[in-house]
Structure formats: structure tokens, C-alpha cells
Amino acid sequence: MDKTGSVLVVGGGIAGIQAALDLADSGFKVYMVEREPSIGGVMTQLDKTFPTNDCAMCILAPKLVGAGRHPNIQLLTYSEVKSLEGEEGNFTATILKKARRVDPAKCKGCGDCATKCPASAIDTYNADLNDRKAVYIRFSQAVPLTYAIDRDKCLGCGICSEVCKSDAIRYDDADEELKINVGSVVLAPGFEAFDPSKLSELGYGRYPNVVSSVEFERILSATGPYRGVVLRPSDGDMPKKVAFLQCVGSRDARVGNPYCSGVCCMYAIKEAVIAQEHNPGLEASVFFMDIRAFGKEFDDYYTRAEHEHGIKFIRSRVGHVEQDPETGGLYLTYEEDGEVKRDRYDMVVLGVGLNPPKGAEKLSEAMGVTLNKYGFAETKLFSPLETSRKGVYVCGAFSSPKDIPDSVAQASGAAAKAASAISAVRGTQVKPVEFPAERDVANEEPRVGVFVCWCGINIGGVVNVPSVAEYAKKLPHVAYAEENLYTCSQDTQDRIKNNIIEHKLNRVVVASCTPRTHEPLFRATLREAGLNEYLFEMANIRDQCSWVHMHEKEAATRKAEDLVRMAVAKASLLQPLEKHKIHVTPGALVVGGGVSGMTAALEIADQGFEVHLVEKEAELGGNMKKIRFLPSGEDPAAELAKLEARVRSNPKISLYTGTQVAEVDGYVGNFETTLASAAKETQIKHGVVIVATGGVEYTPKEYAYGKHPGVMTQFQLEDKLHTGYKPGTVVMIQCVGSRNEEHPNCSRVCCTGAVNNALKVKEANPAADVYILYKDMRTYGFKEDYYRAAADRGVIFIRYDDAHKPEVTADGALKVRVLDPVLRENVIIEPDALVLSAGVLPAADNRKLAGMLKVPISKDGFFLEAHMKLRPLDFATEGVYLCGLAHGPKTIDECISQASGAASRALTILSHDEIEAEGAIASVDEDACSGCQMCAAVCEFKAIEMVKKGDKTHSHVISEVCKGCGVCAATCPSGAITVGHFTDLEILSQVKAALEARQ
Numbered sequence: 001m002d003k004t005g006s007v008l009v010v011g012g013g014i015a016g017i018q019a020a021l022d023l024a025d026s027g028f029k030v031y032m033v034e035r036e037p038s039i040g041g042v043m044t045q046l047d048k049t050f051p052t053n054d055c056a057m058c059i060l061a062p063k064l065v066g067a068g069r070h071p072n073i074q075l076l077t078y079s080e081v082k083s084l085e086g087e088e089g090n091f092t093a094t095i096l097k098k099a100r101r102v103d104p105a106k107c108k109g110c111g112d113c114a115t116k117c118p119a120s121a122i123d124t125y126n127a128d129l130n131d132r133k134a135v136y137i138r139f140s141q142a143v144p145l146t147y148a149i150d151r152d153k154c155l156g157c158g159i160c161s162e163v164c165k166s167d168a169i170r171y172d173d174a175d176e177e178l179k180i181n182v183g184s185v186v187l188a189p190g191f192e193a194f195d196p197s198k199l200s201e202l203g204y205g206r207y208p209n210v211v212s213s214v215e216f217e218r219i220l221s222a223t224g225p226y227r228g229v230v231l232r233p234s235d236g237d238m239p240k241k242v243a244f245l246q247c248v249g250s251r252d253a254r255v256g257n258p259y260c261s262g263v264c265c266m267y268a269i270k271e272a273v274i275a276q277e278h279n280p281g282l283e284a285s286v287f288f289m290d291i292r293a294f295g296k297e298f299d300d301y302y303t304r305a306e307h308e309h310g311i312k313f314i315r316s317r318v319g320h321v322e323q324d325p326e327t328g329g330l331y332l333t334y335e336e337d338g339e340v341k342r343d344r345y346d347m348v349v350l351g352v353g354l355n356p357p358k359g360a361e362k363l364s365e366a367m368g369v370t371l372n373k374y375g376f377a378e379t380k381l382f383s384p385l386e387t388s389r390k391g392v393y394v395c396g397a398f399s400s401p402k403d404i405p406d407s408v409a410q411a412s413g414a415a416a417k418a419a420s421a422i423s424a425v426r427g428t429q430v431k432p433v434e435f436p437a438e439r440d441v442a443n444e445e446p447r448v449g450v451f452v453c454w455c456g457i458n459i460g461g462v463v464n465v466p467s468v469a470e471y472a473k474k475l476p477h478v479a480y481a482e483e484n485l486y487t488c489s490q491d492t493q494d495r496i497k498n499n500i501i502e503h504k505l506n507r508v509v510v511a512s513c514t515p516r517t518h519e520p521l522f523r524a525t526l527r528e529a530g531l532n533e534y535l536f537e538m539a540n541i542r543d544q545c546s547w548v549h550m551h552e553k554e555a556a557t558r559k560a561e562d563l564v565r566m567a568v569a570k571a572s573l574l575q576p577l578e579k580h581k582i583h584v585t586p587g588a589l590v591v592g593g594g595v596s597g598m599t600a601a602l603e604i605a606d607q608g609f610e611v612h613l614v615e616k617e618a619e620l621g622g623n624m625k626k627i628r629f630l631p632s633g634e635d636p637a638a639e640l641a642k643l644e645a646r647v648r649s650n651p652k653i654s655l656y657t658g659t660q661v662a663e664v665d666g667y668v669g670n671f672e673t674t675l676a677s678a679a680k681e682t683q684i685k686h687g688v689v690i691v692a693t694g695g696v697e698y699t700p701k702e703y704a705y706g707k708h709p710g711v712m713t714q715f716q717l718e719d720k721l722h723t724g725y726k727p728g729t730v731v732m733i734q735c736v737g738s739r740n741e742e743h744p745n746c747s748r749v750c751c752t753g754a755v756n757n758a759l760k761v762k763e764a765n766p767a768a769d770v771y772i773l774y775k776d777m778r779t780y781g782f783k784e785d786y787y788r789a790a791a792d793r794g795v796i797f798i799r800y801d802d803a804h805k806p807e808v809t810a811d812g813a814l815k816v817r818v819l820d821p822v823l824r825e826n827v828i829i830e831p832d833a834l835v836l837s838a839g840v841l842p843a844a845d846n847r848k849l850a851g852m853l854k855v856p857i858s859k860d861g862f863f864l865e866a867h868m869k870l871r872p873l874d875f876a877t878e879g880v881y882l883c884g885l886a887h888g889p890k891t892i893d894e895c896i897s898q899a900s901g902a903a904s905r906a907l908t909i910l911s912h913d914e915i916e917a918e919g920a921i922a923s924v925d926e927d928a929c930s931g932c933q934m935c936a937a938v939c940e941f942k943a944i945e946m947v948k949k950g951d952k953t954h955s956h957v958i959s960e961v962c963k964g965c966g967v968c969a970a971t972c973p974s975g976a977i978t979v980g981h982f983t984d985l986e987i988l989s990q991v992k993a994a995l996e997a998r999q
Contacts, residue, residue: 003089004183005029005425007418010081010363011188013041014060014404014870015396017067018411019186019418024072025908026419029429031180032067033076033095035359038142040064041190045125047220047228049404049869050270051301055458057223058513058542059870061141061488062521068143068490069524072430075144080359082177084185084367088391088421091182099173101149102135106168109137109145109491113160113169121153123225127215129233130225135160139223141489183422184391186414187377189363191354191397194249194257202248202350203321208234209328210321210348213244213267220274222456230279232347234328238279239346243332244268245318246288250353251784258788259374261353261401262780265292268351269305276309277550285312285345287334290776295403296868296888297858299745321348338824354401367392374782376400381632382639384893385414385900393417395897400781405872406894409883412873413900416603416907423607426911436530438576441506446572447479449505450564451496453487453512455542462546464557468511471561477572479503487512488521496522497529507535507571511564513542517867532576534919534981539567562994569993570986577919577980582960584669584915585687586610588906591661591849592692594622595640595892596884596899598647600690603903605652609910612684613647614656614675616845620644622694623885624892628718631756631786656682660845664689664852665942667961668879669915688879688906689853691863692899693846695885698737698747698838704810711810711834714753720833721757726765727832731816732758733806734774738839740802745860747839748889751778754837755786758795770795771829773806773818798827808834840889853880854940862888873902881905920981921962922969928976929954935968935977944968 005028009020012034020030032039044064046056067073082094102113119134126132134153137145149160149169161169193214196204203210209232211219218224219231232239246268250261265288272284291313293302305311320333330345356375357363364371370378370388377387377394385393395414396407419426450472454460465483472481480503484492487510499505508531510522515538523533541560549556586609590601593615601613619625621644627636647653662676671689675682697715705711712720714732732754738747751774758770772795779787791797800806804819816829842861850857855875856864863882866874873881883898884890890898909915922943931953936944943961946953955968955977969977978984 001090003422003425004181005422005428005430006031006182007422008033008081008091008093008180008182008185009188010185011041011190011396011398012036012039012075012077013188013190013396014043014063015190015407015411016041016186016188017063018408019188019395019415020067020073021063021070022412022415022904022908023419024070024430026415026904026911027426027430028072028419028422030073031076031182032073033079033081035078035080036138037078037100037146037148038138038144039067039075039077040143043404044139045127045214045221046217047222048270048274050266051297052868053270053274054869055455055513057141058455058458058488059517059867061486062518063870064141064143065488065490065493065521071433076178077144078148081363081366084392089183091185091391093180093182093185095178095180097176097178099151099175100146101151101170101173102147103168103170104144104146106166107146108166109147110165112163112165113147116159116163118157118159119153119155121150126225127212127218129215129218141486143490145489145491183425184418185367185393186418187363187367187369187387187392187394187398188396188411188414189357189360189398191401192356192358194255194352194355196248196350196352198255199248201320202245202318203323203330203348204350207321207323207330209323209330209346210350213264213271213349213351216271216349220271220278222458222461228278228457228461230275230282232328237346239282241283241345242272242275242285242347242349243330243345244272244284244286244349244351246286246351247317248350248352249355251289257353257355257374258784259401259782260292260780260784262292263401263403264351264353266295266298266301266403268349269293269302269311271349272311273305273309283312285314287314287316287318289315289317290778292776292778292780294746294748294778294780295405296862297745297860299739303744337821354397357398360398381630381634381893382896384897385410385417391421402781404869408870409872409901410897411901412904413897416900416904419904419907420603420606435527438532439506439530441531441535441576444506446477446507447503447505448477448507448509448568448571449496449499449503450478450481450509450511450568451487451492452481452483452564453510454483454485455513456486459512459542459546462550462553462556463541463560464553467557468541468560468564472564472568475565475568477507478568479505488518493521493525496525500526500529500531506531507537507574509537509539509564509567509571511539511541511560511567514540534577535571535574537567537571537574539563565996566990566993569989573983573986573989574981579916579919580959581914582667582669582917584909584912585671585685586910587612587686588688588690588910589614589671589673589684589686590690590692592622592694592884592886593617593620593657594692594694594884595624595643596694596886596895597622597690597692598643599896599899600692600883600903601653602646602650603900604906604910605650607907609652611653612656612686613653614659614661616658616660618658620647620657626715626718628722629756629760630892631752631759631783661849661852667941668909670960671879688881688909690902690906691849691853691855691880691882691886692884692902693843693849693886695840695842695889696844698743698841700736700836700838702736703733703806703808703834703836704814705836708810708814710814710832711836713836713838714750714757717757717833717835721760721764727761727768728765729769729829729831730758730761730771730833730835731829731831732770732772732835732837734772734837736836736838737841739775743839743841743860746778746889748778749891750837750839752783752786752891754835755779755790755795757835758790759786759793762793762795772797773800775799775801840885843886846886853877855880862886873898873905879909917960918962918964920964920979921959922957922964922966922977922979924955924957925976925978926954928974930974930976931955932973934971934973938967938971940967
């Protein structure tokens with residue numbers, strides 16, 4: 001049977017977009033099916049993202065536009081899958097494309113039709129808080145930017161057809177059925193928010209000032225119904241006191257959702273913090289059972305919210321909400337520390353859980369995949385990306401509730417799986433990215449176009465954007481300037497291209513947000529318009545103006561004008577730069593031979609590329625070797641043995657045990673690494689690096705560890721249980737070496753590990769007394785099942801806090817003393833075994849390896865990714881990726897997903913014979929160079945070599961290696977080195993512009 005080199009991605013949220021981009025960048029045609037008229041999913045509705053408080057739309061927009069303009073991604077929006085026939089490698093999918101009633105080929109997205117439309121409908125994008133027109137787009141930055149007509153609300157009056165200058169209205173448009181041939185499928189349909197009206201005691205749907213967390217996101221958003229000002233729906237007043245209620249539709253068997261939704265605690269904390277920023281003086285209280293801040297640096301965010309922002313945290317589940325009919329205020333009845341209390345709030349926000357997506361059962365039937373008991377896609381611990389049907393993979397919240405970075409990592413992992421199934425036909429259905437011929441601007445006077453972004457109210461709510469745009473028009477060399485609601489949206493990219501042509505612009509300045517996330521997007525737009533991408537400059541008037549001067553509007557506007565003036569001064573001097581082609585060595589180095597490293601190695605090798613797998617220990621397996629039991633029932637030793645056997649038998653994998661990385665030279669596509677073992681040194685060449693160095697268990701210094709034979713870690717308890725140990729009384733203490741001053745963040749796995757071992761103790765000795773002393777039980781997702789099972793089996797959970805930590809005496813018999821918060825008195829337990837849930841620490845040699853790879857380390861010592869939300873597997877250094885415990889603490893299935901995802905990211909490089917190198921690099925004036933070699937000495941990338949020419953020795957920059965950091969130029973005593981895009985003249989022009997008196 002012939003295989004097909006294309007993939008169907010079902011779902012256009014952030015997970016679907018990431019999977020599609022990875023696949024398309026790796027040589028596969030992608031069909032993306034999305035049921036809504038535009039892609040983006042729930043993330044487009046969010047205001048900010050935790051723990052960085054980045055604007056959700058700002059960081060998502062480049063990916064939206066990237067997917068929309070990618071030549072090998074075909075968007076099938078307003079569509080759904082009806083059936084999938086065939087088998088892996090050769091499926092036929094039947095797609096129902098619903099009638100949009102607007103011709104996508106003609107619609108310009110101008111909005112004239114919506115402006116004149118007399119019919120209204122509830123705006124689901126704004127969570128039903130206001131109305132939209134019957135002809136609509138979901139949001140301003142929609143991709144594709146094509147209107148649709150709601151046939152149920154359309155009056156058929158014909159006004160939209162009359163005002164449409166493009167003749168795009170098609171009233172007689174009919175649904176269409178398509179059949180497409182694909183080799184594999186990725187399911188990423190997302191989730192549906194729980195409907196809180198099912199819990200009538202909380203007043204949702206009866207009291208207007210009780211809103212869901214989704215609605216509150218839209219209230220906070222600059223594009224929401226209240227333009228980012230927190231107002232009460234009942235009367236439009238600004239609330240002074242807001243309560244956030246957690247676990248609404250989660251951890252609640254009454255509504256059929258006993259699982260934890262995993263994200264609600266953190267988004268409630270974020271919403272409380274952002275609400276205070278929007279409405280200074282607002283008091284926020286979070287009512288919770290356990291704060292599950294288990295992600296990377298989440299506990300830091302939680303701590304800052306409490307101590308810096310004054311968010312009040314109340315450990316209680318609110319039983320009743322009652323409205324004051326005269327004021328619209330809300331009274332909450334709850335129990336705290338054994339006392340029933342009743343408090344008044346102006347608004348209540350219900351932290352709703354994550355349900356399976358609407359139509360999950362229908363989708364499972366169409367795709368032939370099995371759902372679990374909660375209605376999510378059924379997966380297994382050691383195959384978290386695979387559904388029950390071969391060739392169909394899953395990612396994001398459809399497999400289990402999860403946050404954005406976990407969804408993104410899993411999406412890349414699912415892309416790797418989908419690609420592996422059809423790797424033999426990679427590149428057979430794609431077309432190359434083509435740009436128009438580059439315009440020669442050498443003999444043209446500078447003509448600068450300036451585009452100033454409102455970013456909703458993220459910028460426009462503080463900075464006077466029209467004033468900045470008018471100011472820009474008066475600057476030297478500015479031929480055109482305008483303001484845009486969202487400069488990063490697809491329609492504005494088209495406007496920029498059109499204006500470049502119409503006004504003969506040869507330089508472009510965008511005044512908006514950070515170049516860290518958006519510069520590649522705008523550079524690509526210049527290339528599509530026929531300009532060299534380095535004829536572009538950004539002024540960051542969000543981070544440097546509206547965010548830091550939010551209470552100084554006039555000063556922020558003046559500063560924005562100053563930044564634009566500086567950017568224009570530099571832009572007028574910019575010159576085209578050339579990007580060099582780099583040959584890619586088709587191989588990978590994977591550092592670490594645990595589950596993550598072995599999984600990543602196999603994913604790459606199975607797609608036909610050489611892999612060098614390096615493990616510093618004599619054996620493979622990492623921390624997995626220490627695990628004896630898993631709550632899901634799999635045999636960890638047997639699974640590890642199967643994984644290792646696959647690695648050892650794969651002819652594409654060269655295995656180096658008892659070996660460490662001694663030195664790394666080179667750059668993306670062409671790394672050269674020295675490996676050192678006790679016996680020898682080996683030099684290898686490879687195109688990419690994956691860091692999977694794992695983590696280590698904290699060695700306790702507290703609770704008499706090492707001083708009494710009855711005190712042990714969870715791993716040590718597992719060893720004893722494995723050999724027949726049957727203790728009578730066991731005490732487990734959580735957060736040992738985590739969530740303290742030395743190690744402030746959560747180790748993520750300890751609560752589930754403790755519950756697992758508690759159940760094993762009960763299995764070994766049903767009469768055993770088991771106590772778990774905890775701060776917050778963080779058995780997120782479906783792991784909540786194990787927590788409930790332990791409680792049902794009689795395991796006793798006693799909460800403690802930092803002010804009342806357990807006390808241990810080990811003089812003879814062990815004694816543990818702890819304050820029971822329910823009884824409000826000390827409890828003394830005499831256990832046979834005191835088990836410490838020790839935290840996860842970074843590997844000791846992380847910093848050494850980070851220095852060799854030129855990648856950063858977090859303050860906790862784990863490797864630091866390029867972007868916490870949307871680039872969780874990438875480093876800022878190109879060609880280097882990370883996964884597993886090297887990134888931070890996580891479970892086995894999360895490690896496997898990340899490892900597959902890191903392989904997918906690496907394959908976007910390895911699948912190409914050549915890639916483009918950075919054009920903004922250093923160059924040497926040979927006549928001015930004195931040959932002092934100071935530049936070579938300070939270059940961390942070894943990009944400078946000394947070359948002899950006649951009797952003179954001078955520096956020479958290796959263009960493929962240079963990163964354009966500028967250290968050499970700053971060091972050169974002769975002024976012989978220039979860095980492209982950052983020449984002395986360009987920088988001094990900015991300095992001069994900054995010092996100029998404002999006109």
C-alpha cells in the first residue's frame with residue numbers, strides 16, 4: 001500500500017496550530033480542520049497568561065499568522081470530520097465544510113457588512129456577555145480574516161450584499177463534503193468549559209454578578225465587552241471586593257467530574273492579580289481546597305500573589321451564594337477553621353473546570369478511537385500520544401485537562417508520532433516557500449513606513465496612539481504612517497505589504513510590543529513584499545511605555561514618540577543583509593539516557609536520522625530504574641526493559657554509556673562535540689542537540705533522615721515493599737526539599753508518589769495505619785482518582801503549614817508530632833516507618849553543560865526554555881532543545897510527551913538539507929585590523945579565526961558560527977569590527993535622536 005505524505009490535524013487551537021507548524025516545517029502537507037470560522041481556540045479569549053502575565057493574543061498572534069500564511073498548511077475552518085476510513089499511511093477523511101455564505105476568495109475582511117447588518121446574535125467569543133452581528137468574525141485578529149453569516153440569525157434583508165464592494169456575499173452557499181487522503185491524524189479538539197448553572201447553589205445564571213472564569217477573562221480583556229475595565233454586569237459599577245471560587249465542576253463527583261482540571265488554581269490567581277492591576281484597590285479572595293501550583297515557577301507566582309499583591313487565600317469550599325436584591329451584592333456562606341462564616345462580595349468568579357470538547361463522542365465514533373470513563377481520549381501511561389487506533393494521535397486537553405505549555409509540548413510530540421508513520425514519504429506533497437524577487441534599494445532615498453499599534457488597550461489604553469502616529473508623519477524620511485488596532489493581525493500584515501508597494505516604502509518601523517516574539521513575523525512580511533527583511537526596526541512601546549507607565553499617560557505617550565523617533569533614525573540607515581545557507585549534518589546528539597533521552601533518540605532514529613545517545617552512568621534508565629510501582633498498574637521494570645531493548649537494537653542509534661560531553665563547538669546544523677569516557681575521547685558531528693539530563697532526588701537533612709533506620713525516602717520505601725516489607729504504621733511527610741526557602745517550587749510528582757505507595761502499603765497490610773502529612777495535595781488531572789482511592793482505603797490526610805511543621809523525635813522509637821487543623825490539637829504518631837517525599841532537584845552538572853551549549857539556567861537550576869508558554873522545548877540558542885526533568889519535575893507520561901516533542905522540534909532542522917543562518921553578524925575591516933586577537937579571545941562562539949594574508953595577520957569572522965552578539969565589536973581597540981544591523985552609525989543615530997529636543 002502506498003503511503004501519503006500529508007497529515008490531518010483536527011482542531012485549530014494552540015495544540016493543533018503547534019502540531020501543524022511542526023509537521024509543515026518538517027516536510028508534510030497539513031490539513032487543519034476547525035469547527036469555528038477561525039483558528040486560535042480558547043487561548044484567543046484569554047487576557048493574560050501565567051506565570052509571566054504575557055498578553056495571550058500578543059504571543060499567540062505570530063503563530064496564528066504563521067499557520068495562516070504557511071504554504072503547506074491548508075485551513076479548513078467552519079468544518080468538521082464526518083468519518084475516517086482506511087489505515088495508517090493511507091486514510092480517507094470525509095470533511096463537512098459548512099456554508100460560510102461569504103466567499104473567502106473575495107472577502108477583504110473590511111467589516112462593512114457587519115457595520116450595516118441590522119440583525120444581532122449572542123457573541124459566544126465574548127462568553128455571551130454582549131451581542132455581535134449576524135454577519136461576523138470571531139475577533140479582530142481572526143485567521144482567516146473572512147466573515148461568516150449566521151444562518152439562524154440572518155434576516156435575509158440583503159443589506160450586507162448591497163454594501164459589500166467585493167461582491168463576496170453568497171446567500172445560496174451550501175454545505176460541501178470533501179474527501180482528503182492523509183497518512184496520519186492528530187486530534188487536538190481542545191476542551192469545553194464546565195457549565196456552572198448545574199450547581200444552582202452558587203447562583204450562576206440567577207445572579208448577574210456571579211460569572212464564570214471564562215466570562216471574567218473576557219471582562220479583563222482589552223477586546224472584551226468592557227474594554228478591559230472590571231465592571232459588574234448588573235449595573236456597570238467597578239467592584240471593590242471579588243471572590244474567586246475554585247473547583248467548580250472539578251473534584252466533584254456530583255456532576256460526574258471527580259478529576260482535577262489542573263489549571264483552575266493558577267488562572268484564578270492570575271485573574272485576581274490582573275484584576276487588581278486593572279482596578280487599583282480591588283480586594284480579591286480565592287476560596288480553594290488545595291492550591292495546585294505544580295508547574296514550573298508556579299509556586300513563586302502563588303507566593304508573590306499572596307505577599308506582594310495581597311490576594312487573600314481561604315481554604316474552604318463555598319456552600320452557598322445569596323444575592324442582596326437591592327444592591328446586587330453577594331453573600332458567601334462557608335466554613336473556615338471549624339467556624340461557619342458569611343461574607344459580602346461585589347462579584348463572584350467561578351473557576352470552572354475543563355470538560356471534554358463538545359461533540360467528543362461524535363468525534364470518537366467518526367475517528368474510531370476510544371474515550372476514557374470521563375469522555376476524554378483514552379491513552380496509556382507509556383504511550384500518552386497514541387489513541388486506540390493506529391495512525392491516530394492525540395494532544396492537548398483532549399487527552400486530559402492541561403495548561404498551554406503542556407499542550408504545546410504534547411502537540412509537538414504528536415507531530416513526531418504522526419510524521420514517523422509516514423516518514424518515508426516526507427516532502428512528496430509540499431511546495432517550497434517562495435518570495436518575490438528582492439527589490440534593490442541601494443540607490444533609493446530612505447522612505448520609511450511607520451505602523452503604530454493599539455494592541456487593543458494594552459498600548460492604546462495608556463499611550464495616545466493617534467498622537468504617536470501623527471508625530472511619526474513629521475519625522476525625517478517618513479513617507480507614510482498609520483495606526484492599527486492590531487499590527488500583528490493578518491489583515492494588517494496585508495496592509496503593510498500593500499503600503500510598501502503603494503508608497504514605495506523601503507524601510508519599515510513597527511511601534512508595538514516586543515521583538516522577542518514578533519520580529520520574525522514582521523520580517524517575513526517584508527520578504528513577502530519584496531524587501532530585504534533587515535530593512536525593519538521595532539519600537540517596543542508596550543513593555544517600555546504602556547506597561548511600565550500605566551499611570552502616567554502623557555509621559556508614556558511622550559516616551560513612545562521618543563522611541564519611534566529613535567527607531568526611524570536607525571531605520572533610515574539600515575542596509576540589506578544577506579543570509580547564508582548552512583548545510584545540515586543529518587544527525588542528533590541526545591544527552592541523557594533516561595526515559596526522556598531514550599524516547600527522543602528513538603523518535604529521531606525511527607525517522608531515518610543518525611542519533612548519538614550519551615549517558616554518563618554505566619547503565620541506561622535514569623530515575624526510572626528506582627521506580628518499583630506505578631498507580632496505573634504497569635510494570636516499570638518491564639517497560640524500561642522494552643524501551644532499552646528498542647534503543648540497543650536500533651541501527652541508527654550509537655550508544656555511549658559511562659560517557660560525558662567534554663566540549664561542544666559549532667552551531668545549528670553543524671555541531672562538533674567531544675565525548676569523554678574513562679577509556680577514550682570521541683569526536684562526533686551532528687546537526688542538533690537534545691538535552692535530557694534528568695534530575696536527582698533531594699537528600700533530606702531534616703526529620704532524622706540518616707540518623708534512624710525507620711526514616712526513609714519514598715524510593716527506599718518502594719524497595720522495601722518490593723521485598724515483602726509490611727509495616728504496621730506509616731507516616732509520610734510531603735514537600736521535603738520542595739516549597740521552602742531553598743527550593744521554593746513544587747516537585748510535582750511527590751503527592752501522587754506518596755498516594756501510590758500508601759495504597760501499596762495498604763495492599764501489603766490492609767490493617768496498616770497510613771498518615772500523609774501535606775501542605776496541598778497536588779494530584780492533578782486523573783491522578784485525583786488515586787487520591788480518592790487512598791482516602792477510601794482509610795489513608796488519613798493531615799494538613800500542615802510552614803508555621804506548624806511536623807516535629808520528629810528519634811530517640812529510640814520514632815515519634816511524629818503534628819497539629820491537626822480539624823481537631824485543632826497536636827497529634828502524636830509512633831510509626832514503624834517515617835517516609836519523606838523528597839523533592840526533585842536539577843542534575844549537578846547542568847551549569848557546566850549549559851555553558852558549553854550557550855543556553856540559560858533558571859534560578860532553580862533547571863534549564864530555561866525560550867518561552868515558558870509557547871516554546872517550552874526550545875532554547876533561544878537555535879538547534880538545541882530540552883525535555884524531561886532537565887526542564888523541570890514531571891511525571892513519566894509528561895516526560896515521554898516532551899521527549900517526543902523535542903524530537904519533533906529537532907526534526908524541523910534535520911529534515912532540511914540546508915537552513916538559513918542569521919544575517920546580522922560581524923564583519924572585519926582587514927585594513928584596520930591590527931591582528932591583536934582580542935576579538936577571538938572574547939568570542940564565546942569561537943566564530944573568529946586569525947588568518948594570515950601576506951605578512952599581515954588579521955581576524956576573520958566565520959559567518960555560519962557568528963551570532964551577532966557584538967562583544968567583538970565592543971572589544972576591538974581599532975574599531976575594525978562592524979555588526980550588521982547594529983553599526984556604530986546606526987546606534988549613534990538612535991542616541992542622537994534620543995537626545996534631540998522634541999519638535
